[in-house]
Amino acid sequence: xxxxxxxxxxxxxxxxxxxxxxxxxxxxxxxxxxxxxxxxxxxxxxxxxxxxxxxxxxxxxxxxxxxxxxxxxxxxxxxxxxxxxxxxxxxxxxxxxxxxxx
Amino acid sequence: xxxxxxxxxxxxxxxxxxxxxxxxxxxxxxxxxxxxxxxxxxxxxxxxxxxxxxxxxxxxxxxxxxxxxxxxxxxxxxxxxxxxxxxxxxxxxxxxxxxxxxxxxxxxxxxxxxxxxxxxxxxxxxxxxxxxxxxxxxxxxxxxxxxxxxxxxxxxxxxxxxxxxxxxxxxxxxxxxxxxxxxxxxxxxxxxxxxxxxxxxxxxxxxxxxxxxxxxxxxxxxxxxxxxxxxxxxxxxxxxxxxxxxxxxxxxxxxxxxxxxxxxxxxxxxxxxxxxxxxxxxxxxxxxxxxxxxxxxxxxxxxxxxxxxxxxxxxxxxxxxxxxxxxxxxxxxxxxxxxxxxxxxxxxxxxxxxxxxxxxxxxxxxxxxxxxxxxxxxxxxxxxxxxxxxxxxxxxxxxxxxxxxxxxxxxxxxxxxxxxxxxxxxxxxxxxxxxxxxxxxxxxxxxxxxxxxxxxxxxxxxxxxxxxxxxxxxxxxxxxxxxxxxxxxxxxxxxxxxxxxxxxxxxxxxxxxxxxxxxxxxxxxxxxxxxxxxxxxxxxxxxxxxxxxxxxxxx
Numbered sequence: 001x002x003x004x005x006x007x008x009x010x011x012x013x014x015x016x017x018x019x020x021x022x023x024x025x026x027x028x029x030x031x032x033x034x035x036x037x038x039x040x041x042x043x044x045x046x047x048x049x050x051x052x053x054x055x056x057x058x059x060x061x062x063x064x065x066x067x068x069x070x071x072x073x074x075x076x077x078x079x080x081x082x083x084x085x086x087x088x089x090x091x092x093x094x095x096x097x098x099x100x101x102x
Numbered sequence: 103x104x105x106x107x108x109x110x111x112x113x114x115x116x117x118x119x120x121x122x123x124x125x126x127x128x129x130x131x132x133x134x135x136x137x138x139x140x141x142x143x144x145x146x147x148x149x150x151x152x153x154x155x156x157x158x159x160x161x162x163x164x165x166x167x168x169x170x171x172x173x174x175x176x177x178x179x180x181x182x183x184x185x186x187x188x189x190x191x192x193x194x195x196x197x198x199x200x201x202x203x204x205x206x207x208x209x210x211x212x213x214x215x216x217x218x219x220x221x222x223x224x225x226x227x228x229x230x231x232x233x234x235x236x237x238x239x240x241x242x243x244x245x246x247x248x249x250x251x252x253x254x255x256x257x258x259x260x261x262x263x264x265x266x267x268x269x270x271x272x273x274x275x276x277x278x279x280x281x282x283x284x285x286x287x288x289x290x291x292x293x294x295x296x297x298x299x300x301x302x303x304x305x306x307x308x309x310x311x312x313x314x315x316x317x318x319x320x321x322x323x324x325x326x327x328x329x330x331x332x333x334x335x336x337x338x339x340x341x342x343x344x345x346x347x348x349x350x351x352x353x354x355x356x357x358x359x360x361x362x363x364x365x366x367x368x369x370x371x372x373x374x375x376x377x378x379x380x381x382x383x384x385x386x387x388x389x390x391x392x393x394x395x396x397x398x399x400x401x402x403x404x405x406x407x408x409x410x411x412x413x414x415x416x417x418x419x420x421x422x423x424x425x426x427x428x429x430x431x432x433x434x435x436x437x438x439x440x441x442x443x444x445x446x447x448x449x450x451x452x453x454x455x456x457x458x459x460x461x462x463x464x465x466x467x468x469x470x471x472x473x474x475x476x477x478x479x480x481x482x483x484x485x486x487x488x489x490x491x492x493x494x495x496x497x498x499x500x501x502x503x504x505x506x507x508x509x510x511x512x513x514x515x516x517x518x519x520x521x522x523x524x525x526x527x528x529x530x531x532x533x534x535x536x537x538x539x540x541x542x543x544x545x546x547x548x549x550x551x552x553x554x555x556x557x558x559x560x561x562x563x564x565x566x567x568x569x570x571x572x573x574x575x576x577x578x579x580x581x582x583x584x585x586x587x588x589x590x591x592x593x594x595x596x597x598x599x600x601x602x603x604x605x606x607x608x609x610x611x612x613x614x615x616x617x618x619x620x621x622x623x624x625x626x627x628x629x630x631x632x633x634x635x636x637x638x639x640x641x642x643x644x645x646x647x648x649x650x651x652x653x654x655x656x657x
Contacts (some may be wrong), residue, residue: 016129017199018153057131060149078579080151080518083527087152088519090447090529093182093197094152 008045009036009067009074010052011084012059020084020095021059022074023052029059031099033085034073039064103164103470104249104394106214113257114211117218121145122204129201146217147203150522156195156203157220158210162230162248162272163191163473163480167460170471172213174456180206185456187441187449189475189513189564190269191229192220196520218256223264225255225336231273231280232474235397236436236482238428241291242299244274246392247328250384253391254329261336265343266351268336269308272301276593281475283307283595284567286353287335288316289328290593300324305335305365306357309561313597314354319366327377329384334373338365398468400431401485408486418493421504426489429482435489437467437481438474439496440503440511444536447529448514449477458499466492475564476513478506509544509551509618510536513564517557517574518581524557526574526581531555531610538611539618548618551632552591567591569633570614571598581607587617587644588636599641601648613648620647 010023021029022036030036039045045064052062065081067074076082087094106114121141128138142148146157158173165173173193177185180202181195188194198206210216219226228248235243251270255261261268271285282288288304301323307316323331339353342360350359357365412419427436439459441449451459459479463471466488472480484492496502505511512535515521517528532555539545554568558575565571571586582604589598605613618632620643625635636644 013149013153015135016201018149018197020152056134057129060135079581080576083518084151088196088529089527090519090533091182 005040005042005045006066006077007068007074008039008064009033010039010045010048010062011036011065011081012052012055012062015056015058015060019098023048023062027051029055031095032073033067033076033081034070036067036074038067038069038074103166104161104245104391110214110253111211114214114216114218117145117216118204118207118211121207125200125204140222142203143221144218145203145207146220147198147200148221148522150196150520151518151524152520153197154200154203155520156198156206156217157188158193158195158215158217159220159227160191160193160215160473161252162228162234162245163232163475164230164234164245165471165473166469167463167471169213169215170456170460170463172209172215174453174460176206176209177456178453184450184452186447186516187451187473187477187479189477189515189562190227191232191473191475192227193473194516196516222262223266223268224262225251225258225264225268225270228252228255229269229271229280229285229475231275231278232472232476232478232480233279233427233436233482234274234472235395236429236434237275237277238430239277240275240430241293242274242325243395243397244272244289244291246388246395247289247325248272249391249394250329250388251332253387254333254384261340264336264340265345265356266348266353268339268353270332278591278593278595279474281564281567281591281595283316283593284309284313284564284591285316286339287332292322294322298324301328303331303335305369306354307595308352308354309564309566310352311349311559311561312352312354313561313566314358315595315597316354317357317362319362319369326385327373330376330380331369331373334369334376337372337376338368342368397431398470398483400434400483403433403485403487405433405486408489411490415490417497417504418490421493421502422489424504424508425506431483433486435484435486437484437489437492438506439479439481439501440506441478441501442505442511442536443500443503444505444510444540445533446500448512448532451479455499455501458495458501462492462495476511478511505545507550507552508546509539509548509553511552512536513552513554513568515556515558515563517555517563521557523560524574525559525576526557526583527607528555528557528563528572528574531572531574531583531607535611535614538615542615544615544618544622547622549628549631551618553614554589564591565589566597567595568598569636570617572610572614575604577604583607583610583613585610585613585617585648587641588633590633601641601645603649616647616650617644620644
């Protein structure tokens with residue numbers, strides 16, 4: 001494991017709905033950041049990104065986002081990624097409500 | 103207003119059919135995202151932070167009740183029950199799903215609307231004074247010219263791949279309510295020495311990362327020469343504009359790199375070539391368009407009931423004082439319906455509110471509605487005798503906020519609550535600011551004030567021309583807000599001046615309050631507005647007030 005590498009998750013938007021999703025270790029696309037695979041190695045990250053980019057009918061715009069390990073699984077480190085896990089702050093729309101209803 | 107001809111109708115339908123097929127091919131994998139992306143953007147479909155976003159043009163901000171109801175239907179059926187009106191007189195739907203977009207575009211086509219050229223490096227929705235055709239100070243209704251420009255620029259083969267996007271704004275009144283000085287081309291109607299109408303043409307205005315005020319390249323352009331002249335400007339830009347660097351590609355940079363004298367000369371030279379080629383077809387078209395914008399049959403009715411109600415009801419009076427503007431017809435008023443209820447999202451309207459506005463426009467407003475770049479809805483022609491009933495109906499729907507032109511009438515872009523380009527949030531800053539200013543009772547005392555908030559350097563929230571501008575940035579992974587003062591989006595167009603270090607998310611409200619208290623302490627009289635006081639005092643007293651606490655809040 002490279003010492004200077006900041007851990008990452010692979011994230012994208014679903015092609016059909018646009019929902020923010022995260023790539024899990026078992027190759028699913030999850031709506032939940034905590035379920036993402038936390039990538040701690042740069043080369044592995046590139047491989048996972050390639051895998052994500054191949055999922056052309058499932059997701060759009062995959063990229064590696066900084067993350068860290070938390071008590072329930074990976075957590076975002078930047079506020080933009082934190083917003084993406086929840087939805088907008090002006091309405092109870094998006095995942096902050098959708099996820100509690102599933 | 104203008105209704106689609108068979109040509110418009112078949113053009114829009116053909117585009118819907120094309121895009122329907124393109125969406126199908128994207129969903130079945132025949133098109134890659136790289137192939138599909140430019141196609142969806144040509145049809146106003148963006149992929150944002152949490153979902154797709156569809157941007158629908160409302161040409162020059164004019165919309166009829168039937169169209170407004172259709173927007174409500176779309177909001178309810180395909181979105182989350184609301185729409186967001188923008189500073190470019192568009193409406194954005196924040197939650198459409200890709201497979202539904204063809205149906206949405208088809209529903210828009212049913213009422214003569216579309217999302218074409220709301221993205222991409224082409225001529226975007228032509229914006230206009232939201233009081234056009236109604237205001238007392240107008241030389242002429244600018245919308246026939248805006249419609250002419252819309253028809254000319256839509257799918258114009260030469261201008262589909264410009265170096266960068268291109269925005270045109272037009273006003274028919276000397277009091278510029280369309281921010282023409284901050285557009286790629288700004289058209290300001292004026293009269294020559296013999297009283298004929300024409301345009302003062304500004305080129306190279308724009309906000310964004312390099313804010314610039316447009317320069318006058320033609321003092322007086324006869325109205326008949328509008329199309330060949332605008333085409334000449336576009337044509338020169340298309341050749342000279344930089345395609346090597348996105349950040350230097352707007353015409354404002356072209357103008358500065360080429361020099362005003364040289365670019366004006368090139369425009370005139372090209373204009374001389376183009377003018378004879380138009381051969382009067384544009385004028386014939388303009389005549390038919392003009393007929394579509396004939397003013398409604400204004401009523402001649404007594405206004406005593408209005409006067410009596412105005413005297414008797416303080417709530418109505420407060421609303422009338424703030425939200426009405428002088429109409430050119432006797433007995434009429436222009437009504438601005440504020441979409442800025444304290445604590446709500448600036449520019450958002452629910453489907454129910456849209457339907458009510460459509461009903462009210464039919465009942466009291468000669469079937470016309472406008473969307474302002476300040477993210478409010480306008481009923482441009484209401485007889486004063488109808489105002490009490492109109493106000494009562496608006497109040498029931500939460501649409502009677504009496505704050506037009508005040509501190510809580512804030513422009514805010516979607517910011518990082520929706521936008522993929524944003525570097526910080528802007529909506530909640532606007533929400534908290536409006537609530538706070540009301541809570542401390544500053545709003546009425548301060549009087550006319552324009553606060554404008556952008557969530558990134560691209561300045562969709564027009565922060566550069568806000569009396570108080572707020573720009574949200576990402577500073578080392580934390581939201582940080584830079585404040586500018588003294589901006590002005592009127593005919594005087596001024597880009598605001600930065601105060602200094604920015605403020606943290608939860609310190610913006612306090613910072614604005616300090617600015618306003620400094621103004622109240624130093625103004626000569628109640629009549630001296632914030633902007634006038636700022637022009638007299640300069641930035642220093644405001645900086646002192648902002649940073650007095652030894653930079654405690656500054657970062």
